[in-house]
Amino acid sequence: MALSAKLQIRQSQSLVMTPQLLQSIRLLQYSNTELQAFVDSQMECNPLLAQGAAAGAEGSLPVADGALRTAVGQSAAATSPGGPAPAAAAPRRAAARGPSGDGDYSIDDLADRHISLHGHAMKEVADILGGGTGRKVGEALVEHLDESGYIRVSAETVAAGLGLRTGLVEDILTRLQAEVTPAGLFARDLAECLTLQLKRLNRFDPVIGIVLKNLDLLARRDFSALRRLTGEDEAELMEILAEIRGLDPKPGHAFDHDGSEAIVPDVFVTEAADGGWRVELNPDALPRVIVDNTYLAAVRGGTLTDEDVAFLGECQQSANWLVRSLDQRARTILKVATEIVRRQDGFLTRGVGGLRPMTLMSVAEAIGMHESTVSRVTSTKYIATPRGTFEMRFFFTVAIASADGGDPHSAESVKHRIKILIDAESVGNVMSDDDIAAILKKEGIDLARRTVAKYRESLGIPSSIQRRREMNARKLAS
Numbered sequence: 001m002a003l004s005a006k007l008q009i010r011q012s013q014s015l016v017m018t019p020q021l022l023q024s025i026r027l028l029q030y031s032n033t034e035l036q037a038f039v040d041s042q043m044e045c046n047p048l049l050a051q052g053a054a055a056g057a058e059g060s061l062p063v064a065d066g067a068l069r070t071a072v073g074q075s076a077a078a079t080s081p082g083g084p085a086p087a088a089a090a091p092r093r094a095a096a097r098g099p100s101g102d103g104d105y106s107i108d109d110l111a112d113r114h115i116s117l118h119g120h121a122m123k124e125v126a127d128i129l130g131g132g133t134g135r136k137v138g139e140a141l142v143e144h145l146d147e148s149g150y151i152r153v154s155a156e157t158v159a160a161g162l163g164l165r166t167g168l169v170e171d172i173l174t175r176l177q178a179e180v181t182p183a184g185l186f187a188r189d190l191a192e193c194l195t196l197q198l199k200r201l202n203r204f205d206p207v208i209g210i211v212l213k214n215l216d217l218l219a220r221r222d223f224s225a226l227r228r229l230t231g232e233d234e235a236e237l238m239e240i241l242a243e244i245r246g247l248d249p250k251p252g253h254a255f256d257h258d259g260s261e262a263i264v265p266d267v268f269v270t271e272a273a274d275g276g277w278r279v280e281l282n283p284d285a286l287p288r289v290i291v292d293n294t295y296l297a298a299v300r301g302g303t304l305t306d307e308d309v310a311f312l313g314e315c316q317q318s319a320n321w322l323v324r325s326l327d328q329r330a331r332t333i334l335k336v337a338t339e340i341v342r343r344q345d346g347f348l349t350r351g352v353g354g355l356r357p358m359t360l361m362s363v364a365e366a367i368g369m370h371e372s373t374v375s376r377v378t379s380t381k382y383i384a385t386p387r388g389t390f391e392m393r394f395f396f397t398v399a400i401a402s403a404d405g406g407d408p409h410s411a412e413s414v415k416h417r418i419k420i421l422i423d424a425e426s427v428g429n430v431m432s433d434d435d436i437a438a439i440l441k442k443e444g445i446d447l448a449r450r451t452v453a454k455y456r457e458s459l460g461i462p463s464s465i466q467r468r469r470e471m472n473a474r475k476l477a478s
Contacts, residue, residue, distance in 0.1 A: 008033045011299075014081060018141060023243075023325070024321075024325045024328070024329075025376065027146045027325050027326070027329050028329055028332060028373065028376040028377055029377075029379050029380075030380075031380035031381070032264055032266060032285040033264075034380075034447070035287060035329075036287055039287040039289055039322070039326075041256060042165055042318070042322055043289070044320055046319055047295070047314075047315060047316050048291055048292055048295065048315045048316055048319045049289060049290075049291065049292070049319050049322065050289075050290050050291075050292040050295075051288055051289065051290075068414075070278075070279045070280075070334060070338045071276060071277070071278055071279070071379070072272075072276050072277040072278070072279060072338060072341050072342050072345075088106075088151045088295065089113065102316055107195060111350055115255060116136055116255055117145060117147070117149060117252045117255035118142060118145070120255055121142040121145060121180075122139065122142055124142075124176070124180045124181065124185075125138035125139055125176070126180050127140060128175065128176060129175070130177075130182065131170065132146045133164070133168075136162065136163060137158070137164065137168070137172045138172060138176060139160050140161065140162060140209040141158060141169075141172070141173060141176065141186065144158070145185070145186070146253065147250075147252055147253065147391060148249075148250040148251070148253060149184060149185040149186070149187070149188075149250065149251045149252025149253075150187055150188065150189065150193065150252070151173070151186050151187070151188050154286075155169040155170045157172060173186060177192075177196050178196075181321060182195050182248065182254065183196050183197045183200040183251070184196050184251040185251050185252065186234065190215065190249055191212045191213060191215055193249060193251070194244060194247050194249065195209070195212055197247045197248065197286050198243075198247070203243065204344055207230050207232060207240065207393065208237075208240055208243070208244075209229075209263050210226075210229050210230050211226060211230065211237075211240055211244070212244075214226065217229075218241065218244075218257045221462065221466040221467075221470045221473070222465060222469070223237055223469055227420055234472075234473045235247050235473075237473065238473050238474060241473075250264050250414055251459040255465045262410055263382055263389060264284060264285050264381055264382070265282050265285070265382045265383060265384035266281065266282055266285045266337075266381045266383070266384045267280065267281060267282060267333065267334070267337040267381070267382075267384065268280045268281075268282055268334055268383075268384050269337075269341055269348065269383055269385045269386070270386070270398045271386065277341050277345070277348060279334065279337050279338045279341050281333065281334055286326075286330060287326060289323055289326060290323070291316070291320060291323060296312065296316065299312065300312065307336065332373070332377055333377055333381060334368075335367050335369075335389070335393070336363065336367065336369075336374055336377045336378065337381075337383060337392070339363050339367050340358070340363065340383070340392065340395050341383075342446070343358055343362075343363070343395075344355060344356060344358065344395050347386065347387070347395070348386065351387060351416075352412055352413055352416040353413050353416055353417065354413070355397060355409055355410040355412045355413045355416075356407075357395065357397055357399030357408050357410045357411075358395060358396050358410070359396060359398075360374045360375050360378070360396060363396075377392070378391075378392035379392075379393070383395075394412075396409040397411045397412045397413075398410070398411045399411075400414055400447060401444060401446045402444050402445065403441050403445060403446040409444075409445050411455070414440070414445055415441075415448065415458070415459060416453065417440065417445070418436060418440075418452065418455055418459070418461075419458060419459055419461070421436055422436075422441060422456070422461055422467070424468065426470075426471075427471045427472065427475050429465050430467050430468040430471065431464060431465045433450075433452045433453045433456065433463075433464070434449050435464075436456075437451075437452045440452070
C-alpha cells in the first residue's frame with residue numbers, strides 16, 4: 001500500500017474555556033471572604049475599579065436593588081429576581097456605638113480585648129520564668145502549643161533544637177505546668193491536663209489517678225472494670241466522673257486563635273406578611289464594585305501613547321467583566337436559595353422533622369442550571385433563617401424510603417427522630433438499634449439496623465450497653 005500526503009479541510013465545533021469564563025466559574029465557589037480578597041486584589045491592579053456607588057458609574061452593589069430579594073409563597077413557586085418585595089423589613093445588623101453613645105470610638109474601643117493563646121502563654125512565661133535561659137526555653141515551648149493548649153513535642157526535641165540538656169527542659173516544663181494559668185496548659189495529653197487541674201484544686205488522689213490512667217474504660221462506661229481496678233463502688237465512681245466532667249479538657253480553647261472568623265450569612269430568610277417567606281441577599285456579603293467612567297473619561301482626555309490606550313482598554317474590559325460576573329454570581333445565589341426555601345418550607349415551619357429529601361440534581365433541574373453550578377453555589381454559602389444559620393449544603397439530604405409507600409424521609413429528619421427516641425429512654429427501658437429500627441418502621445421509616453447504628457454514632461450517642469451502664473450507675477449514685 002503506497003503512502004502519500006494529503007491536505008484536508010475539516011470543520012468542527014468545540015467549547016473553549018477562556019480565562020475569564022474559568023474565573024467566573026471560580027467566583028461562584030468563593031465564600032464571601034475569599035470573594036472580597038479577590039475583589040481587593042483586582043482593585044489594586046485596575047485603576048478603573050472603585051468601591052461604592054458614584055454618579056456616572058457603571059455597575060451596582062453588585063446587583064440592582066430590586067433584584068436583591070425574592071418572595072416565596074406557601075404554595076406558590078418563587079418569584080423571579082427583580083419582582084416586588086414584601087413590605088416587611090429585612091433583618092439588619094445594628095450599628096455599633098461607642099461607650100459615649102454618640103457613635104464615635106475611643107482608642108480603647110479599637111484594642112483587641114481577646115488575647116490569643118500564644119500571647120497569653122508568652123506573658124505567663126515571662127512572669128513565671130523571668131529572663132535568661134529559662135525564658136528562652138519557655139518561649140520555645142509556647143511555639144509548640146496546639147489549639148487545645150497541649151505540648152505536642154518531646155522535651156528531647158526542644159532540648160536538641162536549643163542545644164540544652166533534656167533534664168533542664170523537663171524541669172522548666174514542670175514548673176510551667178505547676179504555675180501557669182489556666183491550669184492544664186502545657187500538658188502533654190488529656191490525662192496529664194486533668195491531673196494538673198486536680199492537683200491545683202488539691203483534689204488529686206491515687207483513686208482518681210487510676211481512673212485517669214484508664215480514660216478509655218471511662219469513655220466506654222465500663223464501670224465493672226473500673227471497680228476492679230480502684231476497689232470503689234459505682235456510687236464513688238460516679239462522684240469521680242462528675243468531678244472529672246467539671247474540668248476543662250481543652251484549656252487553650254478559652255483564647256482566640258489566628259484564622260478564626262465569624263460566619264457571615266450570604267442570604268437572609270424572613271417570614272413575609274402574607275405567610276410566605278422572603279429570601280434576600282445580605283448586602284454586607286456583596287462587594288461594592290463600580291467602573292469609574294468619570295476617571296476613564298478624564299484620562300482619555302489627556303495625551304496617551306498607543307501602549308497607554310491598550311492598557312486602558314484591557315482595564316476597562318476587565319472591570320466590566322468583574323461587575324457583570326459579580327452581578328451574575330449574586331443572582332445565581334439568590335435563585336438557588338429561593339428554590340431551597342421553596343422546597344424546605346416544612347423545615348422553616350416545623351424544624352428538622354420537616355426537612356425533605358433534596359438533591360443537587362433536583363434543584364438544578366427546577367431552576368434550569370447544571371448540577372455542577374448548583375454545587376459551586378452551595379459551597380461555603382450560608383443561609384440565616386428564623387431557625388438559625390445553616391450552610392446551604394445542610395438542606396441537601398438523601399432520601400430514605402417510606403415503609404408504607406408514602407413520601408420518602410430525609411436523613412437529617414430521621415437522625416433527629418432517633419435522637420428524640422433515645423433522649424426519652426429511662427432506667428430499664430434502654431432501646432437497642434434493632435428496637436429503634438422497629439419503632440421507625442411502625443412510623444413508616446424503612447431503616448436497617450446497621451443504618452440506625454451509623455446515624456446514632458454520627459450523633460455521638462453511645463451504644464445501648466453503654467447507655468444502660470451509665471443509667472444504672474446514676475441510679476446507684478442518687
